[in-house]
Amino acid sequence: MAALMASLARPFRRGPAGLGTALRREAAPCGRGWSGTQVLRKSLQRGVLLSTGSFLVYEAHKLISGFAEVHASFKVEDVIEQADYLYGSGETEKLYRLLVQHKNSDDAELLWRLARSSRDLAQLSSTSAEEKKQLTYDSLEYAKKALEKNESNSAAHKWYGICLSDVGDYEGIKTKIGNAIIIKEHFQRAIELNPKDATTIHLIGIWCYSFAEMPWYQRKIAATLFATPPTSTFQEALRYFHMAEEADPNFYSKNLLFLGKTYLKLNNKKMALLWLSKAKEYPAQTEEDKQVQKEALELLNSI
Numbered sequence: 001m002a003a004l005m006a007s008l009a010r011p012f013r014r015g016p017a018g019l020g021t022a023l024r025r026e027a028a029p030c031g032r033g034w035s036g037t038q039v040l041r042k043s044l045q046r047g048v049l050l051s052t053g054s055f056l057v058y059e060a061h062k063l064i065s066g067f068a069e070v071h072a073s074f075k076v077e078d079v080i081e082q083a084d085y086l087y088g089s090g091e092t093e094k095l096y097r098l099l100v101q102h103k104n105s106d107d108a109e110l111l112w113r114l115a116r117s118s119r120d121l122a123q124l125s126s127t128s129a130e131e132k133k134q135l136t137y138d139s140l141e142y143a144k145k146a147l148e149k150n151e152s153n154s155a156a157h158k159w160y161g162i163c164l165s166d167v168g169d170y171e172g173i174k175t176k177i178g179n180a181i182i183i184k185e186h187f188q189r190a191i192e193l194n195p196k197d198a199t200t201i202h203l204i205g206i207w208c209y210s211f212a213e214m215p216w217y218q219r220k221i222a223a224t225l226f227a228t229p230p231t232s233t234f235q236e237a238l239r240y241f242h243m244a245e246e247a248d249p250n251f252y253s254k255n256l257l258f259l260g261k262t263y264l265k266l267n268n269k270k271m272a273l274l275w276l277s278k279a280k281e282y283p284a285q286t287e288e289d290k291q292v293q294k295e296a297l298e299l300l301n302s303i
Contacts, residue, residue, distance in 0.1 A: 076107045083113050096121045103142065108150035115143035115159045119166065133170060139163045154193035158200050161186035177218065178225050183207065198248035202255050205240030208232035209258060213265070234265040253282040253292040260299065269303055276300050 079102060086095040099114040121127060122135035140163040146156035161183040168176035184207050190200045211232040214222070222230065241259045244251070260276035263269075279296035282289060 076105070076110060080109055080113070083110075083117075087113075087117075092117070092120050092124060106149055108146040108153045108156050111142050111146035111149060112153065112156040112159050115139045115146060115156075115163055118142060119159075119163060122166075136163070136166045136170065140167050152193060154190045154197065154200075157186040157190035157193065158197070158203075161190070161203070173218065174221055174225065177222050177230075180207070180211070180222075181226075181230050184230070196247045198244045198251050198255075201240055201244040201247055202252060202258075205237050205244060205255075205258060208237035208240060209234065209262060212237055234262050238262045238266070250278075250282075253279055253284075253289045256282060257292045257296055260296065264299065264303075273300065273303060276303075 079098070083095060083099055086098060096114075096117045099110065099117050102110050103114060105111060116139070118135045118139035122132040122139065127135070140160070143156060143160040143163045146153060147160055150156060164179050164186070165176070165183055168179050184204065187200050187204045187207065191197060191204070194200070209232075211230055212234045238259070241255055241262060244255050245259070250256070256275055256279035260272045260274075260279055263272035263275060276296045276299050280293050280300060282292065284290045284293055
């Protein structure tokens with residue numbers, strides 16, 4: 001379970017590359033996400049309805065400086081548009097302030113974004129331990145509400161699984177293992193709804209890898225919680241890591257690393273060398289990429 005817990009904690013840190021970037025691609029699975037340029041272009045098109053002077057002042061303040069106040073009369077699409085702009089810009093605190101105003105919304109697209117935003121804020125080093133715990137539980141509630149509003153929302157299932165795992169960190173290893181099947185079911189449902197979501201496919205691979213290498217004492221705990229404890233194999237993990245790579249080639253340094261590590265577990269040194277070399281050579285644009293390079297190099301030297 002250690003690999004699963006660590007991977008669910010680390011991949012979502014901000015950075016110009018890596019899974020954080022990959023996750024930003026899913027900001028609008030229904031086609032409502034916009035880049036900064038697209039947001040400005042769309043806003044300029046709408047701006048003909050306003051006077052030139054007031055429009056330029058308002059839009060410059062809202063989009064360029066990341067203004068996070070939303071008038072109650074704004075449409076959901078407008079809030080999502082601004083939220084995706086802030087998320088793509090890495091404005092974690094401003095994004096949270098924007099979305100928390102809509103915590104009582106009935107729109108699943110807003111709610112799963114609020115769950116993600118709450119989790120991102122909890123991960124910041126500047127967030128106190130007490131605030132982090134509250135945000136962690138809040139994020140799960142928002143994701144749960146998103147599912148209640150729309151069970152067919154892929155991102156809601158993904159973030160419910162992630163946030164449920166986070167809550168397990170506060171409730172102990174028994175709860176963590178006890179929730180494992182539920183977490184996997186939500187990841188699988190997310191993939192059913194969005195088969196090209198490489199990040200969720202990768203997370204299922206991590207789930208499988210974690211259970212394949214689960215230590216004996218955790219297996220004993222699992223045996224007390226389930227009539228048939230969850231199990232997996234390195235072959236199954238390998239299948240998901242390859243599926244993720246096929247969905248979005250070279251999208252995440254850690255997927256390359258785990259392909260190499262899994263091949264090592266299966267005693268296939270030739271394939272392990274191939275994927276570990278790719279992980280080592282992956283352009284390091286985040287701190288996590290650097291850690292991946294270091295681990296890949298250590299494994300290569302050990303073969």
